[in-house]
Amino acid sequence: xxxxxxxxxxxxxxxxxxxxxxxxxxxxxxxxxxxxxxxxxxxxxxxxxxxxxxxxxxxxxxxxxxxxxxxxxxxxxxxxxxxxxxxxxxxxxxxxxxxxxxxxxxxxxxxxxxxxxxxxxxx
Amino acid sequence: xxxxxxxxxxxxxxxxxxxxxxxxxxxxxxxxxxxxxxxxxxxxxxxxxxxxxxxxxxxxxxxxxxxxxxxxxxxxxxxxxxxxxxxxxxxxxxxxxxxxxxxxxxxxxxxxxxxxxxxxxxxxxxxx
Numbered sequence: 001x002x003x004x005x006x007x008x009x010x011x012x013x014x015x016x017x018x019x020x021x022x023x024x025x026x027x028x029x030x031x032x033x034x035x036x037x038x039x040x041x042x043x044x045x046x047x048x049x050x051x052x053x054x055x056x057x058x059x060x061x062x063x064x065x066x067x068x069x070x071x072x073x074x075x076x077x078x079x080x081x082x083x084x085x086x087x088x089x090x091x092x093x094x095x096x097x098x099x100x101x102x103x104x105x106x107x108x109x110x111x112x113x114x115x116x117x118x119x120x121x122x123x
Numbered sequence: 124x125x126x127x128x129x130x131x132x133x134x135x136x137x138x139x140x141x142x143x144x145x146x147x148x149x150x151x152x153x154x155x156x157x158x159x160x161x162x163x164x165x166x167x168x169x170x171x172x173x174x175x176x177x178x179x180x181x182x183x184x185x186x187x188x189x190x191x192x193x194x195x196x197x198x199x200x201x202x203x204x205x206x207x208x209x210x211x212x213x214x215x216x217x218x219x220x221x222x223x224x225x226x227x228x229x230x231x232x233x234x235x236x237x238x239x240x241x242x243x244x245x246x247x248x249x250x251x
Contacts, residue, residue: 027215092134
């Protein structure tokens with residue numbers, strides 16, 4: 001009988017030694033987003049097209065505000081890690097590094113701007 | 124010295140070499156939709172920031188977000204998010220070691236393609 005799980009046996013393997021963690025992180029964020037995204041699409045779709053008062057009213061409630069924050073932060077993290085994988089597939093050397101820095105920075109920037117807007121609306 | 128050791132490794136995946144088929148098309152679409160989604164997120168976050176800022180700023184951002192351009196970005200993003208969603212579920216199914224034989228993989232690919240369009244239409248009808 002093997003006491004180690006499949007994931008534990010895979011950890012640390014491969015050229016970068018971090019592939020297993022990367023894969024597990026993407027799995028976690030994917031499952032989280034799978035639960036949140038349909039609800040968020042409904043909230044956002046219903047709010048888009050309304051006047052500013054109605055938009056502020058919607059996002060000052062806890063459920064839409066917290067849901068939007070979670071979708072943004074986890075979604076942007078999922079994006080940054082996926083973009084890193086894609087860039088590693090297609091680019092090499094300095095251009096690879098610059099592209100990864102750009103993608104990760106963009107993800108954090110979008111998350112920060114969204115959280116700032118939500119805080120300003122909700123508080 | 125480091126330069127001398129560099130080996131010219133092939134970059135994956137080799138899109139221009141293989142004949143197109145459903146599992147390949149649906150795989151690359153997962154990557155394309157995932158990255159294209161950043162356009163919809165940028166527009167949505169800008170619109171939210173404008174709502175948080177002032178009436179004048181919101182008027183500008185809302186005009187863009189509800190214009191034909193905004194409709195195009197958000198409708199495209201809606202299909203992209205549903206496609207990426209179904210393809211992601213397919214990945215979780217693959218990760219469990221299931222559905223990897225070719226007939227099943229092709230059926231799942233068609234399910235992603237058709238299902239994403241159906242879910243997009245349902246969402247538009249629900250939020251209108």
